[in-house]
Amino acid sequence: MNELITYFNQFNHLSENAINAISEISKPVNIKKNQNLQSIGHTCRTIYFIKKGVARIYYYKEDIEITECFAFENAIIARVESLFTGKPSRKAIQMIEDSELIAISSVKLFDLYDTFPEIERLFRKIFESAYVDTVNRVESIQFHSAEERYNALLKESPNVLQRVPLKYIASYLGITQVSLSRIRGIR
Amino acid sequence: MNELITYFNQFNHLSENAINAISEISKPVNIKKNQNLQSIGHTCRTIYFIKKGVARIYYYKEDIEITECFAFENAIIARVESLFTGKPSRKAIQMIEDSELIAISSVKLFDLYDTFPEIERLFRKIFESAYVDTVNRVESIQFHSAEERYNALLKESPNVLQRVPLKYIASYLGITQVSLSRIRGIR
């Protein structure tokens, strides 16, 4: 749990009681490379913290697979459009490497919000931050060329190339594998 | 304040005390057509509720003006990437019609969170919902053609064409005015 507590402290400091309460609704999960952590069609009821490994959220548009985002160590991952609406998700979460995660039951977590306003505050801040990232992503996708986006991704996550197949990166950037290969070929 | 309370109740019911506390930090604002409500370079410290009118958030990419989003009646608008980070915003908010708004001081609002967990919860839910909208917007921009996005916008906000100049709609869709005109010309 240490990594998780360090992660939490970036957003909001928790009392020992609050930490214990979260510990009780969390459990370790290990997943092999390429396995799905959560599958399409199920409602998201778990928030994951990545201790080790790389995750991606993906979905299908007319049988073409599209990667929505990646997440690396010391980050949280969840399909928020399902988590916050209670509707089944059209998306899946897959681990790209052998991974170690901490699974936090979102149902139990949301119950804790009543007893621990500090926990509600913590997750409010975590998701506010994720919201800001998503607003910035809109800007990035909408108004930068594919090449600019590729370079921005490399700058932001320099090791993404070593850890993530290019086919996933291509759809994350909103282009085809062929286009990405062409962009990479230029230099 | 009635419209605002109705809006709040969609997310979280508030006690009378909480409503009064929010009333005290809110004030009406009237803005003429085409005036900026908030300008580029300032840190966002106000959350607006639109009673009447249409707003857009816009910014510049290399002296080309880009519309990030629109907001209509009975919605909240704020430059969240500044609101949640405390950094100056590169974006402005402009009212596209003569408008009536309620301005809520975000600094005072965030102070209220300590006294009224129900207010913190309310805004947590409001911004979670906005976050989900933004996640869906990423999907819309990234994996639908300009024409699909135009049709989706019309379906979602059928009166947008009557109220918003096409040049704003074009950059919102991530295309040029010329392209939009071409798409519209097809039918």
Add this chain to the structure above:
DNA sequence: AGTAAAATTTAACATAAGATAAATAATCAG
């Protein structure tokens, strides 16, 4: 190690959208 499968690149051609400029239509100020 050797083979099959998967990932990536390359090539050739097609298409959607960008850029620029000019024409037309709509709006606004006096």
Add this chain to the structure above:
DNA sequence: CTGATTATTTATCTTATGTTAAATTTTACT
């Protein structure tokens, strides 16, 4: 109401990215 300004459309040409297919490289499995 009229001229000036702004918004929108149309036209032409250019370019980035898509599509399909094949070639090559890498990875995974026995």
